Amino acid sequence: MTEQDVIEKLQDYKRIVGRIRVLERHHVGMGYTVKAITQDDQLQELHRQLRGLPSYMYLTAREQELETTANAYLSRYPAGIRSQYREVAGLHSEDAEDGQRLQELTGKIRKVLEARIGAIPEDAIEALLARMCELQELEAERAYIDTALDVLEEMHPGYGRLLRLRYVEDKLPDEVAEELKVVRRTFERRRPKALEEYGRLTGMS
Template sequence: MTKQIEQRVIEQLTGYRDIVGRLRVLETYSVGNGITVSLLNEDDHLQELHRRLRGLPSYMYLTPREQRLETTAHAYLTRYPAGTRAQLQAVQDCEPADEEDRQLLEELQRKIAKVIEARTGTPDGFEAILAQLAEYQDLKAEKQRIDAVLDAMDEELAKLLRLRYIEKKTVYEVADELNVSLRTHTRRKEEAIRQYCRFMGMS
């Protein structure tokens, strides 16, 4: 394990509290009409409903016009990313083959903006709202990744990393809390970082 990788691990873990703090701020960030970024993020659960609906013939729940939009989206999108901003970006990145497709793709973008406007009442700021939502989703995903790795690790090694880098306790405080010598602490810290790297897939 190189020093560079070790430093990346330390930076991830020491940044954990900043992630948690920023998430708390974003969870209360109002985007209008009493809607917060966290509530707006929950609306992405509608994607799950859409996935279920996709198991049915689209003519059962889409208008003919919506079916054309769906067909156009399927033709251009190779994947359907999670998150409002990522979805909007995916549509914006499409290169239409003809004028009709260009108009349909632009209509898809307008529909996204219209939904945001309806939810928040701030049509002029929907790009800013999407930026806040994307930040919230990215930070939440990063926190979940770190939590998942620490939960999967050896309990004592994970505790060492949490105490040393997330809670930012001194070497002496960590060694005392774990009831180990400083030498043992150093050895276990190196082992903990190696295990974290393996589970996180860092190389």
């Protein structure tokens, strides 16, 4: 990737943060926001916490069987509604019976969510899951950029802060130089090196 690609990725940070704020505050019913739901988004955890009852008290025998199948198939994926729903909905098992169970599981996910936040229109479930997925993905992307900049700062003192001030906080070159306590010429010399190191660290170059 080019230097401009790295710059654009860093500049995208503000959009990511803004979109996260919008999604977090989106109300989904019963006083819940998307943020509140995603903080409690693991399917197994939803089962345990649902009205404080163990799953066998509110799931039928068939649903318990589905839960067992889901745990077996989804153990290799990251926890969370995003991974679980996507993998369940898109997974095609060679075992016909398991494939049927996995399809039925998409309905169970809806049931558990509705038990947490109240009745949701059928056509609203997909929108809610999409927002949850997007929020999780954006939070992961934001954390990735933050971590990369922190690690870069540890490896090359001043580089991570330079990039954060210039491209994440969108400060002018002279303002960045002043905060870093260097002259403008030093800033200009370090800037391309910082971008190059960030690109290498994140695998962009």
